[in-house]
Each structure stands twice: as structure tokens, then as C-alpha cells.
Amino acid sequence: MASLFLVLVLVTAFDPGFAYVLESETKTLKWPPAYHLKGDAIDILTGVIKPFEAWYSDKLNRSRVDYYGGTVKHYIVGETDEKYGKQFVVNPVTNEEQTNVKVCKEKDFDGPATNFLGSVTDFEYQGQDTYNDRVLDMWKYYKNEEDSEKVEHMLYVYQDADGFDIPVVREVKTSNLWIGTLKDHTVSRYYDFSKPAEADLDYTLDKDCNETEVSSALMEKLHLSSDVDDAFASYMSRHNKNYDDDQELRKEIFKNNWRRVIEHNKKNLGYTLTLNTFSDWTEEELDNLRATRPSRDHVGSVPFPHTEEEVEELVQELPDYYDMRIEGYITSVKNQGSCGSCWAFSTTAAVEGALARSNGGRDLDLAEQSMVDCAWGFDNMGCRGGQVEGSFKYILKHGLPTQMEYGLYLDEMGNCHRDNMTSTYKIKGFAAIPPLSVNAMKVALYKYGPVTVAINANEALMAYNSGIFFDPTCNDSRPNHGVAVVGYGKRDGVDYWIVKNSWGEDWGEDGYILMSATANNCHLLENAYYPIV
Structure with missing residues (x-):
């Protein structure tokens, strides 16, 4: 034993790297x-x-x-x-x-x-x-x-x-x-x-x-299933998921979503699903994220300026395809994080687009955080949700500061400090688009700018990957998520809306989803408003 100790001392003296190996093998984090x-x-x-x-x-x-x-x-x-x-x-x-x-x-x-x-x-x-x-x-x-x-x-x-x-x-x-x-x-x-x-x-x-x-x-306890071990391990690695003590719960949620994605994509229904960062979220976490509630009356501060007959005449002059992103009116896709502030992001996106149309294409990055902090008196509750109509009423009264002046988005509910802003961007009013009218929506988009809508973001939409999304079951539940429509198009005879989301650029098609205009898909045509600047 003494000779072995002497050998270790001699090796360590002439090879410091050997000493490092010994130390690294004995050290543990605690x-x-x-x-x-x-x-x-x-x-x-x-x-x-x-x-x-x-x-x-x-x-x-x-x-x-x-x-x-x-x-x-x-x-x-x-x-x-x-x-x-x-x-x-x-x-x-x-x-x-x-x-x-x-x-x-x-x-x-x-x-x-x-x-x-x-x-x-x-x-x-x-x-x-x-x-x-x-x-x-x-x-x-x-x-x-x-x-x-x-x-x-x-x-x-x-x-x-x-x-x-x-x-x-x-x-x-x-x-x-x-x-x-x-x-x-x-x-x-x-x-x-x-x-x-x-x-x-x-x-x-x-x-x-x-x-x-x-x-x-x-939530009821879920039991671990061993048939998706490899898929779950790959998912955890790709999406940088680390769990403390709820891995079994997350794995069961993932398993259900994994099978649903595979089964759906085999059907070739015109759109595909994928696994994304939401594929291991609990229902409560998803509900916290999707927190826009439908407006009670669907009334704007000003009336929609066209009769049904005028809409049918105007739509004949519109192009088959219109995308405000190409025009340079739309800011980059943002990410609301885990805060249920989709109502703030969707209305802010519409105001940003309307202002860009009116000022020659100069984009403004307005502060969603100011609405999360300050708009509680307008049927909104910070990260716990809000209404599109109430959001526009707040902007009509108080306006929106830029993110540069108000401060970065916090993914939390902060203290309101709107009174300290040197300037805010207000709107002159907002109009409600006649419900269930595809042509009225097209006219509003082409003539006035982005439209904020409340949709139902069901489990299929949460997993959207590409294609024109159409799911009849999407209308079985009430609207729960705010998004902004920034254009329209037609593919293989199917009309669709170009919809900007607030879940980051790695969701859907670079942060966007193409939603079918058929049959009021996901309630998109029921609670639609656009700002007037």
C-alpha cells in the first residue's frame, strides 16, 4: 500500500493533469x-x-x-x-x-x-x-x-x-x-x-x-407509460426540458400529445401538427396561457363604415392575396411567455400595424407590458386574461408607450407607471366587424389594417405546424385566445386568413398560422375589431 501511495505522489508531481483527473472524479456538487x-x-x-x-x-x-x-x-x-x-x-x-x-x-x-x-x-x-x-x-x-x-x-x-x-x-x-x-x-x-x-x-x-x-x-394523478421512452427523451433534449419531481406527469401528457400528432399527420387533412414547447404542459398551464375572453356586446367605439351591399361591391375590387407582412407594416413575432397576456399582444399588434400603414411603413414596438400593468379597469386582469373590446377601450383612453420608454416585457404583472411616459400612441377609435362575414373581414384588412380576433385555441391548434388549419371541433368550445389577422389568401380554392400569434417564432410557420375561412373556423369571425388611427 505504501508503494502504491509513492507511485501516486510521483505521478502527480510530474503530471498535474493526473491530479486534476483524481480531483474531478472525487468532487461532487451538493x-x-x-x-x-x-x-x-x-x-x-x-x-x-x-x-x-x-x-x-x-x-x-x-x-x-x-x-x-x-x-x-x-x-x-x-x-x-x-x-x-x-x-x-x-x-x-x-x-x-x-x-x-x-x-x-x-x-x-x-x-x-x-x-x-x-x-x-x-x-x-x-x-x-x-x-x-x-x-x-x-x-x-x-x-x-x-x-x-x-x-x-x-x-x-x-x-x-x-x-x-x-x-x-x-x-x-x-x-x-x-x-x-x-x-x-x-x-x-x-x-x-x-x-x-x-x-x-x-x-x-x-x-x-x-x-x-x-x-x-x-389534477388527477397520471401513471407512467413505458412505450414512449425514446420519444420523450428526444423531446426533452430538443426542447431543453428539465424536470424536478413531476417527470412522470409530464411524460404522460407528452405521450397523449405524441400519439395524437402521429395519428393526425397520417390522415393528410391539409395541415400538419408537431410536438412543441407546449406538448408537456398541464391543462391549467395551457388555460393560463390562453386567457382571452369573448367580448360581451361586440360593439366598437364607432360603427363599421360599410353596409352589407357596399361590402359585396368593394370585395370585387380586392386582390385574391393580401399580406401586410410584405408591405412592411407588421412587427416581428413576439412571445408572451407563460403569462396569459394574449389579449394585450393581439391588440398591440393591430395598433402597431395600423400606425405603420399611416406613417409610411415605420414600425413602432409598443409596450404590451403597459397594458398588463395598467388596464385592469377595462375587463382585463394582467396575466390572468382580458377582452379585446376592453383592450381597445383602454388604448383609446390611455394610449400605448413604446417598449423602449416603458420598459421590456416582464412575463409578469408589474407596477403601472404610465404617468411617467413622455409620449403615448393613441387611436381615434375602433370598429367591430360584422360577425360571420368573410367579405367584411377582407375589406377591413385591405382598407384599414390588422384585425384583432378572439379564437378558440384547442389542443390541435396548440400543436399546429404548417398548412391551412381547419378543425370543426374547434367551435365546440368558446374563444380563449387573442391573435391578430394580418392578411388573407386562397390555396386550392380554399380561402384562409394569415394570423400572427404571440408564442414566438418557433411555433407554427415562423410564429404564424394559416386559418381556414370556412364555417367561422374557431370562432374567428365572431369577435373581430380593428383600430382607427
Whole structure:
């Protein structure tokens, strides 16, 4: 044994790399079981900087995260079986009577309390490096699926007196090798690490949570199926999915969507479906995303300016194909994230397009966040949904500032600060298009600009990939999602609408969907409005 020790010493002395191998094989990452920290998450691709403060206790099975200095708070309370729990969300509400009043909502939550430091499985030790004059341990996670996706994590940590690793910086890069683009690039920075106070994890001590409202019942438990293991593993890799303790639930949801996509695409119905970032979402998560409600009266601030007879005459002079994207009137596709703000994105898209038509094609990037924060007095509720008619009423009264002046989109409900803006862009009015009229919709698009509509985004539409979408079952449920129509066309004798969505450019056809104009598909012709600038 002594001779073996001597050999190791001699080898290490003459080959430092050998010592590094020994060290890397013995080192393991170990997060503290309880912590309080501050930090910020920077999305390099979008420019969004999200400051946060987080608390976590494995023993108490509780966690909490505050965003933007406590403007929005999320308390998570795990149950004893560690499968389900409760979440309490505190956010400001602004309507016409009150400004920035804090409200607390109770929601069901799948899984135990959230450990915000994330999983460190399969991380490999990389040695040490200096960051801000401090020597830190470097850890790397790397996964490369040939011709598919490359995922890289770099983690910089130091050890505390108890032997736990404390994070300083975490960088995540995800590259789509199929099209050669960077899909995701985020940098999270951590500081002010300490032990949490139990009181900070107790939502009952938050004065805004004395009265809560239950949003839905717990989801039934789903059982794991082994026949989609390979497909699910590929999906997780391609879409950079990482789960804590709800992987079985996500896998069951994925399995149902995976089979539905395969079965649908075999039918050759004129449009195809695909697996996307929503293919493992729960119904509650999807409902939070699709949060536009139909208007009650379908009345504009001004009447539609054409009679039915005039519409039939005007439509004879219109081209068979009209696309405002070609005209340069439409801004790039945006992403509402997980916030149910589609009502804000769809109305803002219409106003941006109408303004561009009137000012010679100069695009304006207006702030959806201003509506999420401030339009509560117009049948809108921030990330919890809204109405198209109420959205236009808000813009008619208050206008919209640019994103540059108001601030970047937060994917959260923030404090309203519209009174601090130097300028806003208002509309003169808005008109409701006569319901169920394909020709009236075409005339409005060609003569006045983009049209905001409320549609039903069913499970098939959520998985849309390409083609002209037509699903008769789409009309079985009420409208639940706001989008903007920016043109029309005809293919193989079928009229269709060119629809701009707010789920990012990697959904559908570069963020768009072609929707059939047949039979009021998905209620598209029932709640249609356009702004007048």
C-alpha cells in the first residue's frame, strides 16, 4: 500500500493533469438544503433582465420567489406526499378606481417546493477559474445530439464552511443544430447567500394573502407509460426540458400529445401538427396561457363604415392575396411567455400595424407590458386574461408607450407607471366587424389594417405546424385566445386568413398560422375589431 501511495505522489508531481483527473472524479456538487439568495436572470436573446429573491427549505417543503423587488411574489407550499401542493401568487392590480393594489391568488401546484438552484445531475468538474477576483470551482454539463441540439451549462460555485456548494453564476446555452441557430442563452447571477428565516416562507404572514381564492381542483394523478421512452427523451433534449419531481406527469401528457400528432399527420387533412414547447404542459398551464375572453356586446367605439351591399361591391375590387407582412407594416413575432397576456399582444399588434400603414411603413414596438400593468379597469386582469373590446377601450383612453420608454416585457404583472411616459400612441377609435362575414373581414384588412380576433385555441391548434388549419371541433368550445389577422389568401380554392400569434417564432410557420375561412373556423369571425388611427 505504501508503494502504491509513492507511485501516486510521483505521478502527480510530474503530471498535474493526473491530479486534476483524481480531483474531478472525487468532487461532487451538493446544494444546501435551505437557503435565501438574491440574483438576476438575464435572457441574452430577448434582453429581459429579471431580478429575483428566493427562499427554499427542503425540511419545510416550502419555497418562495419574488420578482422585481417584490412586485410579484410566488409562495409554494408542498404537501406531505410531495406530489402536489399549493401556490400563492401576489401581484399588483390597476383599474380605473385604484392603482397598484396587491391581490393574492391561490392555485394548485404539481410537485414539492421548488429548488430554484436546479438539477446538477451529470455535471463534470472543470477545475478552477477567477471570477470578480475570486477563485471558483467550475462545473460543466454538455449534451450534443447529432444533427439535433446542443446544450451547454457552465456553473461557477464556491464551498461554504459546511461543505455545501454556493452558486455564483450559471450560464445556459441551447443551440438548434438543424438550422444552426442559438435557441436559448441565459445567464443567472447569485449573491447575498444566507440561511432562510421560516417567517419569510410563510404566506399567511403576508398581509395580501389573508384572503385567497382557489383557482382549480388538483389534477388527477397520471401513471407512467413505458412505450414512449425514446420519444420523450428526444423531446426533452430538443426542447431543453428539465424536470424536478413531476417527470412522470409530464411524460404522460407528452405521450397523449405524441400519439395524437402521429395519428393526425397520417390522415393528410391539409395541415400538419408537431410536438412543441407546449406538448408537456398541464391543462391549467395551457388555460393560463390562453386567457382571452369573448367580448360581451361586440360593439366598437364607432360603427363599421360599410353596409352589407357596399361590402359585396368593394370585395370585387380586392386582390385574391393580401399580406401586410410584405408591405412592411407588421412587427416581428413576439412571445408572451407563460403569462396569459394574449389579449394585450393581439391588440398591440393591430395598433402597431395600423400606425405603420399611416406613417409610411415605420414600425413602432409598443409596450404590451403597459397594458398588463395598467388596464385592469377595462375587463382585463394582467396575466390572468382580458377582452379585446376592453383592450381597445383602454388604448383609446390611455394610449400605448413604446417598449423602449416603458420598459421590456416582464412575463409578469408589474407596477403601472404610465404617468411617467413622455409620449403615448393613441387611436381615434375602433370598429367591430360584422360577425360571420368573410367579405367584411377582407375589406377591413385591405382598407384599414390588422384585425384583432378572439379564437378558440384547442389542443390541435396548440400543436399546429404548417398548412391551412381547419378543425370543426374547434367551435365546440368558446374563444380563449387573442391573435391578430394580418392578411388573407386562397390555396386550392380554399380561402384562409394569415394570423400572427404571440408564442414566438418557433411555433407554427415562423410564429404564424394559416386559418381556414370556412364555417367561422374557431370562432374567428365572431369577435373581430380593428383600430382607427
